[in-house]
Amino acid sequence: MATNRKILMLPGDGIGPEVMHEVKRMIDWMRDYRGTAFEVQEGLCGGAAYDAHGTSLTEETMADAQAADAVLFGSVGGPKWDNVEREQRPEAGLLRLRKEMDLFANLRPATVFDALADASTLKPEVVTGLDLMIVRELTAGIYFGEPRGTDTLPDGTRRGFDTDVYTEPEIQRVARVGFELARKRNNKLHSVEKANVMELGVFWREVVTELHKAEYPDVELHHMYADNCAMQLVRYPKQFDVIVTSNLFGDILSDCAAMLTGSLGMLPSASLGLPDENGQRKALYEPVHGSAPDIAGKRQANPVAMMLSYAMMLRYSFDMDDDANLVEQAIKNVLGGGLRTADIMQAKTAKVSTDVMGDAILREMGKLNR
Numbered sequence: 001m002a003t004n005r006k007i008l009m010l011p012g013d014g015i016g017p018e019v020m021h022e023v024k025r026m027i028d029w030m031r032d033y034r035g036t037a038f039e040v041q042e043g044l045c046g047g048a049a050y051d052a053h054g055t056s057l058t059e060e061t062m063a064d065a066q067a068a069d070a071v072l073f074g075s076v077g078g079p080k081w082d083n084v085e086r087e088q089r090p091e092a093g094l095l096r097l098r099k100e101m102d103l104f105a106n107l108r109p110a111t112v113f114d115a116l117a118d119a120s121t122l123k124p125e126v127v128t129g130l131d132l133m134i135v136r137e138l139t140a141g142i143y144f145g146e147p148r149g150t151d152t153l154p155d156g157t158r159r160g161f162d163t164d165v166y167t168e169p170e171i172q173r174v175a176r177v178g179f180e181l182a183r184k185r186n187n188k189l190h191s192v193e194k195a196n197v198m199e200l201g202v203f204w205r206e207v208v209t210e211l212h213k214a215e216y217p218d219v220e221l222h223h224m225y226a227d228n229c230a231m232q233l234v235r236y237p238k239q240f241d242v243i244v245t246s247n248l249f250g251d252i253l254s255d256c257a258a259m260l261t262g263s264l265g266m267l268p269s270a271s272l273g274l275p276d277e278n279g280q281r282k283a284l285y286e287p288v289h290g291s292a293p294d295i296a297g298k299r300q301a302n303p304v305a306m307m308l309s310y311a312m313m314l315r316y317s318f319d320m321d322d323d324a325n326l327v328e329q330a331i332k333n334v335l336g337g338g339l340r341t342a343d344i345m346q347a348k349t350a351k352v353s354t355d356v357m358g359d360a361i362l363r364e365m366g367k368l369n370r
């Protein structure tokens with residue numbers, strides 16, 4: 001049995017350890033019933049690391065993350081650490097991981113499970129069957145660009161400013177992730193900017209167009225303005241397959257797309273770095289939700305976002321598409337059968353705890369695996 005897939009698990013705080021526990025059971029199940037072995041290491045991050053070591057991420061854990069093939073991350077933060085100094089806040093540990101691993105491409109799928117189409121604020125016919133992916137650039141653009149700050153003009157007027165800036169390689173590397181994903185999915189990519197009013201938008205469009213011509217002529221490429229994209233996401237979201245965009249627009253559009261699906265407890269994400277000489281990318285997988293201190297320790301957390309993050313890891317870090325499909329199909333079937341955690345309760349469904357949901361999904365995986 002090969003054991004060369006090295007995972008670092010960082011469950012974090014609040015509901016993080018509870019939802020990660022369900023993934024651990026899934027990993028054990030896959031070892032027992034599909035012969036899939038991972039080398040799993042566990043570490044502390046966020047408030048848990050602060051309590052143990054006085055820092056939200058130790059040097060050792062940072063080194064373990066760099067050495068792992070993939071990091072599975074739960075969630076960090078909570079009121080307990082509200083007064084901790086800024087550099088040691090739980091969130092600082094996560095930001096450092098993203099920065100030092102150079103995770104520049106943030107993948108946020110928005111998938112609507114048929115059984116949950118009613119949970120969306122949009123009409124079921126608009127969202128049923130929705131399956132799109134937003135690729136947001138994560139390490140450059142306006143959140144990092146210089147100059148930034150506030151100053152006072154000679155006439156005494158105060159002003160604030162940030163700079164939206166991308167180099168050609170920064171646009172190319174995130175666009176490549178978008179094109180590659182499109183090739184694995186429905187072969188359609190929307191590149192989103194504001195070329196009508198921003199110089200950077202014109203440049204972004206030019207770079208993506210050149211890359212398309214040179215390396216990905218087989219992919220159907222569309223350019224769209226960010227404001228139109230926001231509108232199209234709520235008007236007719238099924239027109240999209242993969243969307244690639246900058247940090248700022250991606251921040252806004254991915255939250256908008258997330259809400260099409262109706263629940264925070266269902267949303268996974270991946271953050272990817274550049275491939276090394278073996279084609280292996282540094283990668284971190286985490287649910288979109290936070291540590292949910294209001295329900296922590298109550299067995300109420302929905303484990304599905306964490307499980308779907310694990311499925312993304314199987315697919316994007318280890319090319320284990322069959323195993324990823326098994327996890328996703330089991331989740332679909334269990335939801336279709338009417339089991340729900342409290343956050344996604346609907347009429348005529350049965351409310352279950354985190355672990356009972358985990359049991360049901362594992363049982364379903366067993367049935368599908370026969």
Ligand code: NAD
Nearest residue numbers: 075076077078264265289290291292293294295301302343
């Ligand atoms: P949150 O996502 O933790 O919770 C928002 C609401 O959604 C809460 O009512 C919560 O109970 C519910 N919820 C979230 N995940 C759920 C799940 N899996 N199942 C059922 N219900 C779920 O956001 P928040 O309340 O704004 O933040 C709480 C803490 O988490 C803060 O300290 C914040 O900084 C941190 N946070 C961390 C991350 C991260 O680790 N990546 C992301 C967002 C927020």
